[in-house]
Amino acid sequence: MVIKAIKRGFLHFDKKVDGAVGFFVKHWGKTRFMKSMAKKAQVLGLEKLYNKGPKAFIYFFLFYLIRDTILYIIIPIYIARWTS
Numbered sequence: 001m002v003i004k005a006i007k008r009g010f011l012h013f014d015k016k017v018d019g020a021v022g023f024f025v026k027h028w029g030k031t032r033f034m035k036s037m038a039k040k041a042q043v044l045g046l047e048k049l050y051n052k053g054p055k056a057f058i059y060f061f062l063f064y065l066i067r068d069t070i071l072y073i074i075i076p077i078y079i080a081r082w083t084s
Contacts, residue, residue, distance in 0.1 A: 018055065020062050034064045 014022050037060040041049050050057040 017058050017062070020059050033059070038064060 014020070037049075037056065040052075041060065044052070046057075049060070
């Protein structure tokens with residue numbers, strides 16, 4: 001029951017962001033899109049990048065920033081806890 005409710009919530013949110021979350025889960029590596037968005041974010045700044053396209057901005061955060069946070073911060077913290 002609880003799992004179905006969580007799944008429904010996830011699918012509802014995924015639908016709102018045009019499948020970005022589902023795509024993020026399927027593709028963990030960096031894509032050409034992520035690299036180009038990172039360059040645009042450096043050149044334009046985050047506010048101008050958002051104004052150019054909110055959908056692309058959401059994709060950028062889901063694919064790049066959250067992915068790197070998980071890989072380089074959260075996973076090492078858990079590994080450090082397990083080994084100490």
